Amino acid sequence: MSSREDDSVAHDDANTIRIQHSAHIPVGLNFLQDAAIQLIPERDRGKVNDVIRMVRSLFHFGAMEKRDRIRRDFALANVRAGEERSVGYTDDILGPTLFESSSMDFVGEFCSLMADAEYTLLTQKEWELASAEDFMFTLPVHINWSIHDGSLLKLFLSKNPMLASGLPQFSEKALVFKRGTGMATAKGLFINEKIELLLEMLVKEPLMKLMGIAKPVFVNASSRDSKKSFGQGKQVEDRNAMVVERLTLRRLMPNILTLLRKLFSTLEIQEPTFKEVVLLYRMAKPRDGDPAGPSGCGPLILKSFNDIPMADLEMIFPEKTVSVKLREIIQNGIAIVIAIGTLMWAFVTGEIWTSKVQTLLIACAGKLGQSYTAVNVAKTRYAGMMSKEIIDKSGNSQTGLLMHLLESMEDQECKEMMLAYIILTVRGKSMTLKEIDIECEQFLKKVFGIDCDFDVEGSMIKLLREGLVEQRAGVLYAATPLKTALALLDNKWDNIFDYNLDSGDSGRTNALSSYANAHPDTLEANLRDALNATDKERAKVVSDLKSQNDALNKEVGALSSQLKGFNWKFS
Secondary structure: OOOOOOOOEEEOOOOEEEEEOOOOOOOOHHHHHHHHHHHOOHHHHHHHHHHHHHHHHHHHHHOHHHHHHHHHHHHHHOOOOOOHHHHOOOOOOOOHHHHHHHHHHHHHHHHHHHHHOOOEEOOHHHHHHHHOOOOOOOOOEEEOHHHEOOHHHHHHHHHOHHHHOOOOHHHHOEEEEEEEEEEEEEEEOOHHHHHHHHHHHHHHHHHHHHOOOOOOOOOOOOOOOOEEEEOOOEEEEOOOEEEEEOEOHHHHOOOHHHHHHOOOOOEEEEEEEEEEEEEEEEEOOOOOOOOOOOOOOOOEEEEEEEEEEHHHHHHHOOOEEEOOOHHHHHHHHHHHHHHHHHHHHHHHHOOOOOHHHHHHHHHHHHHHHHHHHHHHHHHHHHHHHHHHHHHHHEEEEHHHHHHHHHHHHHHHHHHHHHHHHHHHHHHOOOEOHHHHHHHHHHHHHHHHOOOOOOOHHHHHHHHHHHOOEEEEOOOEEEEOOHHHHHHHHHHHHHOOOOOOOOOOOHHHHHHHHHHHHOOHHHHHHHHHHHHHHHHHHHHHHHHHHHHHHHHHHHHHHHHHHHHHHHHHHOO
16 A cells, blocks of 8 residues: 555564554644644744645645545445436446446545555555464454455456555455554453363364474564664664564463463453554445345445454454364364264174163263354354454444545645644754654654654655645755745635636626625625614614504504493493
8 A cells, every 4th residue: 555664563573563653643633733833933823824724725625526536436336226327327328337447446546545544455464463363252263255246356456466466365355454553451361262272282283283284373474674774874773663562372371381370370461453444345245135236246345443453353354154162172072982982882792772872872962962052152152242342343334434534534634744844844944854754753752642654755745736845956845935835825726716707798897896806894894884774774664663553552442432431321
C-alpha cells in the first residue's frame, strides 16, 4: 500500500517484535489545530486560522467528485439482478461486463482511499507471524474460503502487480487493511490451555518430528534491521518503530519443564493489536433469499473491527470452522483403540459374547458418546465466545463505513498539511524533509503522547500543489508568507467557477452588481428597516381591528339591555 514502509510488524528475538509506527494521526482535527496554533505568535493566529479554513474547504470541495464516484461504483458493485433501475440502469444496459468493470473500479478507488487514510495492507509475513501464535482463542480455526468470490480480486491484483507483491495467499479472496497498533492483556491460570500445550509438547511435536514434519517456529518477518544509520555511520534505534514483548503461553513456557513449574501459577499474557482493521471481500453466492448480482455473484462486503489481537486475526473472517483440541482427540483415540483391541481379542479368543467383553464395549461406546457430546458442547461454547468477541469489536459496515473512511481520509490529509505548514511558519526558515519530519513527530509526541511516522513527503506534495510551500535548491522547503498564502487561496476560491452574464442583459447585470457590491452592514440595515416598517403596518392594522371590536361590543351591550326590557313587559 505504502511506499514509505515495508512490513509494519517484524520479529526481533524470541519474545519481542518490532512494530512500525503508523502514519495515521489519531487526534481530532480541531484538537490538533487548537494545539498547533499555540506555536504561532498571537498577532498571526487569525491569519493562520483563515489559511486552515480555506485549505479544508478547498480540499473538501476538490474531493467531492471522488466521493461521488466511489459511492456510485459501490452502489453499482452491490446492485442485484432485477434492481438495476434503482441505480438508473435497465437490464440491457447494466450487464455482467459493466457490472464487473464498476466493481473493479471501486476496488481500485477503495485501495487509493485507504492509502490516503494511512491504512496499509496486511502482508504475507505479517499473516504468518500472526498465525504462528495463539492468544485468547487456542482452538484450531479453519476459515471457509469457499464463500469468498475469487474472480474480482484475482483480476484486480493481476492488473496491479506492484500492489499484489508480498500480500497473503488469501488476498485473491479478501483484502485486509490495518491502521494503528495497541496492546491487549489477559491474566489468569489458563489451566486448560496449559494442559493442551503440554499435550502438544509430549505427543504432537514428537509425532511431527517422527513423520518428518517441521516443528512450527516463530516466524522471522523482518525485512530490515531494527536500526537505521544516520550521518557518519552512527547506529541509532529506529525512531519510527517500537519494540514490544509478545507474551503468549507458548513464549512464557517454551519447554515442558517450565510448563510443569508454572502449571498452577497465575500468568499475564499480552499481544500487540491492530487498532483498526477493515475487511474487503465479495461473496461467491448471494445470501439465502437474495437475488444474485448481474454476473451471478453475491454482494461486495465492507466491515471494520477494532483492537484485534494479532494472534486472533482469523476471527474477523465471516465463516470459520472450530476444530477439536488435541486433548479430546487423544481421549477419543484411546477409547477407540481400547474398543478395537477388545473386539480383536474377543474374536481371537471366541469370548465375544461374554459379559466382561460386552461390559467393556459398552463402557467404550459410552466414553465415545460422552466425548463426542463434550466436544460438540466445547465447540459450540468456543464459537459463541468468538462470536461475542467479534461482535464487541465490530465497527461500521457497508455504506456507513465507506462514508466514515472518506471523512477519515479528508481529516488525515488536512491534518498533515496543517501541521507541516505551521511548523514551517513557526521556524521561519528553509528546512529539509527530515527536519520537518522530526519536528512534526516530536510535537505529536510532546503534546499528545503519540508515536507517529509522519508522512512528510505526502504533506509537502499537497502543500506545494496549493502554493503554501516554496521549494528551494531542490531539497529545502519554506512556508509561503501568510499574506501571499491568503491571497493565493482566496484567488483559488474566486476562480472555482467563472461565469459572466450576457452584455445585453444590462438591467440584471446592474442589479446583481449593486447587490454584490453592497456592504453587509448596509444590507443588514435595509433588512432591519423593512422589518420595522412591516411591524408598524401590522401594529396599525391590529389597532384598527381593536377599535372595531370595541364598537361592536358596545352595540351588543345596548341590544342586550333592550331585550331585557322587552322580556319584563311580556313576562
